[in-house]
Amino acid sequence: MSDPLDNNTPEQMVTDPSSQLFASLADFYRDNGLYPEAIAICQAGLESQPDNIEGRLVLSKCLLATKQYALARAEAAKVLSVQSEHSEAKKVLAQADSAVPEAEAPAAAPVKVETAVIAETPLQVKTTEEPVLAESAVKLEAPLPEPVKIPEPPAREIPSSPLPLMAGRTEPQPIPAQKTEDRPAEVPPVTKAPPAASDKPTKLAAEEATEWQAGFGKIMNDLVQTPQVKACMLVDENGYAVADAVSRSGQSLSEDSAALSANIFKTAFEALKKIKLGELERIVIETGDEKIFLRQAGRMIMMISADSSAKVGLVMVNSKRAAEQAENLAKKEPNRQSF
Amino acid sequence: MKEILNQINEISGVKGSLVVDNEGLVVVSNLMSGLEERTISAMVAGIYQEIIKALRPEQGSELSGVQLSASEGSIIFLCAPECILTVITEPGANIGLVSIKMKASLERLMKIL
Incomplete structure (x- = not known):
């Protein structure tokens, strides 16, 4: 006879994402600012326990904290669909609604990446890979807004800088081009005209x-x-x-x-x-x-x-x-x- | 020699006459006032030397006489082997007559020298 509580032993709770206490663990991570780890735990736990209200609520809070408003709103809506009067779920939904929806779209893709990466890796919270994952996840999320901004300046610089550069380069280039064009244009008259004009004087002289x-x-x-x-x-x-x-x-x-x-x-x-x-x-x-x-x-x-x-x-x-x-x-x- | 020069100076337009050697030393002179015999003798000797250099000695050319005509007078000199008879004239002098008289006088001078 196997006791279901056996799954809630500390080792299982840490290693097994299907543990019933994953919501508490994820909330703990969320309180400490480790949102990617918390999200990973919640997503892993919700796969085995999709009706776990606390786990979904923690996930919605983590998504809201990571500015993934659409996902946070969806998770909060799921909670409210089960418990319509859930105050915290309403609060998360309200905050997600009040947030700018335009910022959600670019943030949605990294979440999927994170979920995919974290889902493949087993939950090893106490192992050394955790901080690596956490750092990588933070790095992935933190630069998220930046990559959006970074490409813009180059995009602005590229068209703007090349223009002056091209203008600066094209100006000298046309000048030598004009010079080269003018030289043959000028030289022939200089070589032709003066000789033609100077031949007569020289001959006359x-x-x-x-x-x-x-x-x-x-x-x-x-x-x-x-x-x-x-x-x-x-x-x-x-x-x-x-x-x-x-x-x-x-x-x-x-x-x-x-x-x-x-x-x-x-x-x-x-x-x-x-x-x-x-x-x-x-x-x-x-x-x-x-x-x-x-x-x-x-x-x-x-x-x-x-x-x-x-x-x-x-x-x-x-x-x-x-x-x-x-x-x-x-x-x-x-x-x-x-x- | 003075007498010979005086006969030359009697010709109209002649301002003076003198005899110099080939080196420019004055042998005898009869010049009017205003003419320096040393200057004239030195100049004549210099011109004489220049002409002798210019003449082609290989052809046996010997200088016999030179006439230098200027705006305010002329210098005529006849060359002998040992001396140069020089006559200074005014611009309107009869050069031909002076030349004939000089040739006769040079022959007389050569007999004396």
């Missing part, structure tokens, strides 16, 4: 420069046509040859002669200044077989090599005209660079 240089050569060619003139050369103030011309019977003047003639002219120029004879205009050097004429043409020096029998007066006249032409041409230099 080159043509003008060549024409300008050819002008000195033409002056020298005209001068070398003077009788007995063998060669002539136009030298800048630094002794570099600008243009020269040679007659049929003459020899071309070397660059050394040009440099030396420029040096002679400079020395004589300074000497005549010191003697107070004014500015030097021309030099006639007579040697045994030739006459050398040096004349200033603006900033240039004209050197004429003539035969010893050359008429100085004729050469002087022609050289003076040529010097004036060269001086005028030098003033028309395209780049206006002085010699």
Whole structure:
């Protein structure tokens, strides 16, 4: 003969959820704030004793404490269905009704999870797994409202932050994109337009420069046509040859002669200044077989090599005209660079 | 030699004349006031040396005479192996006549030297 009270021994009461004292044990847990354990005990006990009013009431209180208002209200309603005048059940129902129903929906899922987990595990209140379960359950319930809030900020941050981020990134990205787009757009005009525009000026400038240089050569060619003139050369103030011309019977003047003639002219120029004879205009050097004429043409020096029998007066006249032409041409230099 | 220079100075437009050696030392001079013989002799010697450098010695060219025409006068000098006869003229002087007279005078000077 087995006594039903045998099930209520302390060991059975702890290990067996079908014990009739599960409601008191769950209430004890509830008083100490261990709501998940209390809920687990109640649910396990109510499976075997669904008509246990106290156990269901404790469950409703625990559900109410864990803000599972719908479940708490349902459990309280079950109690009231059996005992309609149950004051505590009414109180729980009233509190569940007054609570915000919107917060119940998200809280409902974790309860099922808890019940499922706890139902599978046997009730071992005094074992070391209890606090683990309790902590895990608390952790599961405590963060419940937080997970709802946590996803929101990221959800807000993601759309909000990416926008500025994208805006910040897209702004620089379009800029280089525009730059890269503009560069090829700008470069071609810069490379194409200026060359196209600068080709003509450069060509014109080159043509003008060549024409300008050819002008000195033409002056020298005209001068070398003077009788007995063998060669002539136009030298800048630094002794570099600008243009020269040679007659049929003459020899071309070397660059050394040009440099030396420029040096002679400079020395004589300074000497005549010191003697107070004014500015030097021309030099006639007579040697045994030739006459050398040096004349200033603006900033240039004209050197004429003539035969010893050359008429100085004729050469002087022609050289003076040529010097004036060269001086005028030098003033028309395209780049206006002085010699 | 002074007499020879005086004959040159009698030509219209001639301001003075002098004889210098190749180094620029004055041998004899007959210059009008305002002309410094040392300065003129040094300048003439310098120009002479520059021209001698410029001439091509390999061709055997020997300097015989130089005319330097400036805005306020001219310097003409004829070169002999041992001396340089120099004449300073005004701007409107007859350079041709002066040159002929200088050549005759140089021959006389060469006989004296």
